Amino acid sequence: MTRIAVLGAGGYAGGEVLRLLLAHPAVELVQATSEQHAGKRLDFPHPHLRGQSTLRFSPHDALEPCDVLVTCMPSGELIRRWPQVSPRAGRIIDLSADFRLEAAEHARWYPRAPRSVELPRFVYGLPEWTRDTLQGARYVAVPGCMAHAALLALLPLARAGLVRPEVVVDAKTGSSGGGATADRSSHHPERASALRCYRPVGHRHTGEIESATEHLAGMRPIVHFSATAVPSVRGVLATVHAFAARPLEDAAEPLRVLATTYREHPFVHLLRANASASPFPEPAPLAGTNHCELAVDVDAERGRIVVNAALDNLVKGAAGTAIHALNLMLGRPETEGLGFRGLHPL
Template sequence: MRASILGGAGYVGGELARLLLGHPVLDLVQATSRRHTGKPLHTAHPNLRGTGDLAFTDPARLERVDVLFSALPHGEFAARLGELSERAALLVDLSPDFRLHDPAAARRHYGPGAVDRAAGAPAFVPGLPELYRDRLRTADRIAVPGCMATAAILALRPLADAGLVDGDVLVDARTGSSGSGNTPGPAGHHPERASTLRVYGPVGHRHEPEIAQHAGVRARMTVTAVPAVRGVQVVAQVRPGRAAGRAEVWDAYRKAYAGEPFVRLVAQRQGLHRLPEPRMLLGSNHCDIGFDLDEDRIVAVSALDNLVKGAAGGAVQSANLAAGLPERSGLTFPGLHPM
């Protein structure tokens, strides 16, 4: 099956290229970039040196393929949707364009133009196989959630389904610098970013309505930029509203994720790595989830690689389902330790 990447020069585009170049069925035939047109992929992604002779092509010369992955900036995929629908049987969008269904939330976080996109969002199946696997099997349009939203949703949805969430959930998210993309800016300048713990989203983060939409809880989210390149860790404070024991919480997570290929439960009582850490997940499509609790609080912890399970890996996993392929195809790398 032929696959293309629209917006192939960014960090997410590079991860899509890495995964597709090693995919047993999806054959990457095109990756677009205006700035790098005609240059080999390793011009933007040096880790891909020696993986083939594919060069970037002009976005205006997009060919017809079976699967089109779009890693375009916010608004650009939606602006070209009519044209792109004629270029591929399956569209997989990694931008925020069609994530939110609530017009008011879309307007608040993405501007007036997002209201029309919210109206079209129900046509896109969310790229969260753990929640929407059956719908993804027949999807022709997929919208992949944000990386921090994915981590929070996977941590919180089983607790909500088990009736273990009462009131607001406090979500403390930490993210590495690659989540800001590869466009230079003052916030990513090394002297300003290195060795800092910058709280850049104290209230009203755009992922709050995404979490509400998929996890069924009201999230109050704070985001901190940490001195790392990759990785997301979410710590969610949950009030269960009643006495809840460790066994009940374990049962909620096991019921939700038994047999899931890319969710691992990590909640050890002893040892160095007792709860999920993003560092050992780098390059993998896993999301690790764990928890601890006391008499009136559950602390849920989840971690993932923002560029893989939180973006490109989640997109490929979802496309595998839609294309009728084994879900793990091209996604078997387990991560590294030590890092």
């Protein structure tokens, strides 16, 4: 059994990592850390873990050696703790933004937490696009949740040369994307009925989408990214507006590109018109799952290709992709421990 510890397991993403690890048949959860909950049982902040484990949280500085460490700390914390943390784990999967970008680009988007070029490079943990590199990897950086959805929609079109290198991404997200620590804007009375664009420009996922598209599809686009808060707890819905780089063979060409790209990938599903009573992606049926749903439509008159991508920000957008990457790193079946398929109605 692979011995796994979770650093910073008191938050929402950490709780989902714990849930998935406790049900995984090939791993043993040996430690979980939280400064706020040190000494308390895992189910103290995570009621969905009741009866699942007798483990108690440890302080961060009490981290013990393990085979794999999953880190769920706020951005900047793994960089700061690297000298103490890295010797204690053979492999590390990080859910923060600390290692998603090259050092120079990271400094541009995260100036308060610059990363030394001497620190190791992490594999970008987008399994549908970096599956081969993840196999046997030592260090993995899980993508940001909204960037993740946008990239699954955009990358096939970019790699196929179907779209111009300038796209618009409108991402909607639930309140859990803001984490477990409330501020004025995320406090329930302020957030419960909110439908507001909270970051029209300058969101950090802009740079992540641009960088990942360049590295994985060979085209660096200009990305116009906006993030909108919606009155839900879980979920991301990213709408990608791209513009055809050439005349399309027909209106179904983008659909064929997406279908071919994800045919062998078990966690991405392409919805087709008239094949379902709900032919457009929405996050609710995906809550708790490691699945992403896509749908594409084409405005042939204007050459606009619109792809919608929905996922659960805490699972496919965080914890589930960490486990997916873990499976590939360990040579396990990639769907192992990720079988939950969602609920409806919810």
